[in-house]
Amino acid sequence: MVHPIIVWLKNDLRIADNPALHAAAATGHPLVILYILDDAIAGKWKIGGASRWWLHNSLKALNDDLKAMGGLLTLRLGDALTIIPDMVTKLKAQAVYWNRSYEPYALRQAEQLSRVLEKLQVEAKTFQGNLLIEPWEISNKQGGYYKVFTQYWQSCLKTLEVPNPLPRPLKIAFHREDIVSDLLGDWKLLPVKPNWAKGFEELWRPGEKHAIRNLERFLENSIADYDRKRDFPAEVGTSQLSPYLHFGEISPRIIWKSLIPFLEASKERYLTEIGWREFSYYLLYHFPKLPDEPFNNRFKEFPWEDNDNRLHAWQKGLTGYPFVDAGMRQLWHTGWMHNRVRMIVASFLTKDLLIPWQKGESWFWDTLVDADLANNSASWQWVAGCGADAAPYFRIFNPVLQGRKFDPDGEYIKKWVPELGQLPEKYLHCPWEAPEVLLSSFGVKLGYTYPYPIVDHAEARIAALEAFKY
DNA sequence: TGAAATGTTGGGGCG
DNA sequence: ACGCCCCAACATTTC
Numbered sequence: 001m002v003h004p005i006i007v008w009l010k011n012d013l014r015i016a017d018n019p020a021l022h023a024a025a026a027t028g029h030p031l032v033i034l035y036i037l038d039d040a041i042a043g044k045w046k047i048g049g050a051s052r053w054w055l056h057n058s059l060k061a062l063n064d065d066l067k068a069m070g071g072l073l074t075l076r077l078g079d080a081l082t083i084i085p086d087m088v089t090k091l092k093a094q095a096v097y098w099n100r101s102y103e104p105y106a107l108r109q110a111e112q113l114s115r116v117l118e119k120l121q122v123e124a125k126t127f128q129g130n131l132l133i134e135p136w137e138i139s140n141k142q143g144g145y146y147k148v149f150t151q152y153w154q155s156c157l158k159t160l161e162v163p164n165p166l167p168r169p170l171k172i173a174f175h176r177e178d179i180v181s182d183l184l185g186d187w188k189l190l191p192v193k194p195n196w197a198k199g200f201e202e203l204w205r206p207g208e209k210h211a212i213r214n215l216e217r218f219l220e221n222s223i224a225d226y227d228r229k230r231d232f233p234a235e236v237g238t239s240q241l242s243p244y245l246h247f248g249e250i251s252p253r254i255i256w257k258s259l260i261p262f263l264e265a266s267k268e269r270y271l272t273e274i275g276w277r278e279f280s281y282y283l284l285y286h287f288p289k290l291p292d293e294p295f296n297n298r299f300k301e302f303p304w305e306d307n308d309n310r311l312h313a314w315q316k317g318l319t320g321y322p323f324v325d326a327g328m329r330q331l332w333h334t335g336w337m338h339n340r341v342r343m344i345v346a347s348f349l350t351k352d353l354l355i356p357w358q359k360g361e362s363w364f365w366d367t368l369v370d371a372d373l374a375n376n377s378a379s380w381q382w383v384a385g386c387g388a389d390a391a392p393y394f395r396i397f398n399p400v401l402q403g404r405k406f407d408p409d410g411e412y413i414k415k416w417v418p419e420l421g422q423l424p425e426k427y428l429h430c431p432w433e434a435p436e437v438l439l440s441s442f443g444v445k446l447g448y449t450y451p452y453p454i455v456d457h458a459e460a461r462i463a464a465l466e467a468f469k470y
Numbered sequence: 471t472g473a474a475a476t477g478t479t480g481g482g483g484c485g
Numbered sequence: 486a487c488g489c490c491c492c493a494a495c496a497t498t499t500c
Contacts, residue, residue, distance in 0.1 A: 231471085343471065382471095394500040395472050402472085461473085465500060 003094035004030045004175035006087060008080070009073075010106070012099045012129050012248035013058050014208045015065060017165035019127035020097040021172075030175035032091065033066060034074045035059060036083055037187060041105050045291060045373055048366040050335040051246075053197045054206050056189035058247050061207025063184070071174035075182040081112055088122050091178060095122060099129035099248075102281050103373050104288035132162055132252050133278055135285035145286040147388045152282065153275045165254045199333035204243070204369065211244035215258060223262055227269045233327075233338035234411035239270070240336070242370035245277070252277070280378035283388050291377040292358065294386035302386075303467050305354040313454050314349050315363055317417070320446075320453035322429055323403035324348045326416035333416075335369035340406055346383040347397040352460040354467060357384035385468070393468040396461050403429035419449050 005024045012018055013035075024031050037055075039046040047055060063073040076083050084096060096117060100110065110126065117124040128134060133156050139145055146152035191197050218239040222229060229237030244250045252274055259267040284290045294300060313319050317328035327341035337345070342364075349360045361380040365371045381387025385395075407413060410428035414421040420431055422442040427434040432446060432453060439446065446452050 340471085347472090391471075392500085396500090397471095398473060458474095461500095468500090 001092070002029055004032050004091050006032045006034055006084065006091075006093050006096045008084065008096055008098040009033060009035045009062075010098065010101050010248075011246060012251075013062050014211070014249050014251065015062075016168045016208065016212075017129070017251040017254050018099065018248075019129040019166060020099045020125070022166040022169055023125070023127065024095075024097045025169035025172045028173060029094065030173040031071075032074055032087070032093070032175050032179065033071065034076065034084075034087070036076050036078065036080045038077075038079055040079065041109060042103070043105070045103075045105075045365065048368070048371050049191070050197075050200070050367050050369045051243075051371050052189040053191065053200055053335070054204070054243055054247060054369040056184060056187070057204075057206035058249060059184055061209070061249075065208065066172075066174075069172055071172055072181070074179055075184060075187070076180075077182055077187065080109060081116065084113060085116050085120060088117065088120060091175065093122060095125060097125045097127065099127045100134075101130060102135060102285055104284070107285075129251060130248060131278055131281055132156075132256065132274070133160060133282075135282040138282065145282065149276065149279050149389045152279055153272070156275065156278065162253055162256045165251060165257055196332075197335070200335045200369065203334045203336070206243070206247070206249065208244075208249045211241065211250035212254075214239065214241055214244065215250060215255065219258060219262070223259070223270065224266050226266060230269070231340045231406050233330075233341050234407055234409070234415070238339060242372075242375075243336070246370045246372040246375075276378075277375060280372075280374040283378050284374040287388075290381065291361070291373055294384075295381050295388050296386045296390070299384075299386035303354075304356040306356060306359070307353065310353045310454055311349075311355055311359055313451070314345070314353065314355070314360075318451050318454075319348065320432070320451040321348065321399040321457070322413045322417050322420055322431065323399045323407065326413050329416045331364075331367050335367065337368070338412075340402075341412075342379070343383060344397045344399055344402050346380060347395075348399060350380075350384040351396045351464040352399075352455050352457060354460075354464060357381065357386070394465060396464060398457060398461075400429045400457070417450070420444060 005027060007021050007024045012020070015021065021033070059073065059075070066073050087093065088096065114124045138152065138155055140151070146155065218241070222237050222239070226237065229235050241250060241255065245252065255274065256271065259271060283295070287295055314324070314328060317325035317332065319325055323341070324345050327337050327345045330341070331337040346360055349355050350357050357380045361376055364376055378387060382390045385391055385393040403413070410425050413428045420428060423431060423434065423444065431439065431444060431450060444450055
């Protein structure tokens with residue numbers, strides 16, 4: 001009897017450049033390819049609503065892909081620490097392979113699982129597939145961890161050698177007997193009544209195949225101009241690979257290597273963004289409380305003003321600042337927001353409204369298809385000013401100026417805040433400055449068809465600076 | 471990957 | 486011709 005190997009997939013839902021899968025397939029043993037949905041383990045940070053939509057489609061795509069190779073994906077709901085040992089015993093598996101993940105709960109879980117498997121005398125083999133650099137590999141001269149991105153990244157680049165991505169296994173032997181699998185549909189990952197994911201379907205095609213297509217489109221159309229165009233939310237100037245990268249439908253190595261043919265100048269900026277992703281995971285590894293507590297201790301006493309009405313206005317895109325509202329509505333409608341706009345809405349929440357950054361973090365967690373614990377926490381802390389290498393507290397975005405600068409024709413506003421769409425460009429970013437007669441001639445009545453600004457930015461800025469003095 | 475306040479410079483209007 | 490003022494444009498400092 002040939003003993004099967006269990007390949008435990010997590011956020012690495014791909015076949016190409018999947019080190020655990022590749023190594024397992026190379027043994028020639030029959031494989032059980034297993035995905036476990038466990039809402040308990042992550043606690044507060046269980047997979048959010050928008051991400052569930054993505055996950056469903058991603059698992060379906062992977063299953064279709066495996067089917068075409070003569071196999072299938074095994075789905076189980078519950079605790080990996082019981083499911084995997086049970087399965088190992090029942091199937092007389094000889095090993096469990098997986099790619100390492102780095103969330104605090106995942107690290108604990110992996111350690112416990114390794115111990116259980118060791119007792120069962122079953123090999124537990126882990127691989128590096130989701131990051132370019134393991135977080136424990138980089139330390140500063142004092143032996144601590146870097147707290148400034150630039151130094152961290154320079155240190156990484158000194159030693160970084162990205163191996164060539166692994167090809168798709170040509171052939172996978174699948175183990176078939178005695179396998180119990182859930183039906184994906186039973187997991188109820190998709191929204192019903194109302195189906196708020198309709199807008200997602202227009203924009204996104206989850207799955208490995210589409211990840212590669214997206215990358216190709218980006219390299220063909222946008223990378224050459226990335227440095228310039230990436231800041232304009234009305235254009236498709238970014239790669240839009242974030243959800244694929246989060247779920248591991250594409251690996252950072254594939255992205256990295258695919259950029260080699262391009263000129264230094266055009267690719268460097270993009271690689272730096274990959275670097276920020278690495279840095280976020282690095283911070284989360286060394287400071288596991290990153291999602292919940294300010295990295296900078298001084299912010300423990302910060303006088304935030306929790307205000308549910310204002311939070312709701314922000315969430316719904318009804319702050320009265322068109323650029324902010326456009327971003328929040330894009331998020332709600334598509335499960336994604338342009339990065340430039342993320343900074344602006346986050347600055348607005350934490351500085352203009354003085355609402356705790358954790359409130360914004362939670363909202364993004366639930367509404368983003370690319371919600372990623374490391375990236376989301378690190379980025380919110382960065383904007384709020386309490387993170388590592390954070391934006392200084394006095395850097396407060398002016399939503400009107402940002403709008404004029406990065407959406408000069410108001411195209412982005414017209415798309416996401418259509419009730420203002422007829423206004424002359426001059427007033428698109430500041431409708432409250434337009435004469436009332438003009439507004440009403442375009443069907444706008446502030447306070448009725450579109451809100452007045454919920455705070456005065458100039459005043460809010462002064463109040464924020466005052467609060468940040470503490 | 472900021473914005474506002476403050477400082478400096480230089481051209482033009484004007485007496 | 487000259488000094489004075491105003492102010493736009495740009496630079497620097499400050500938050």
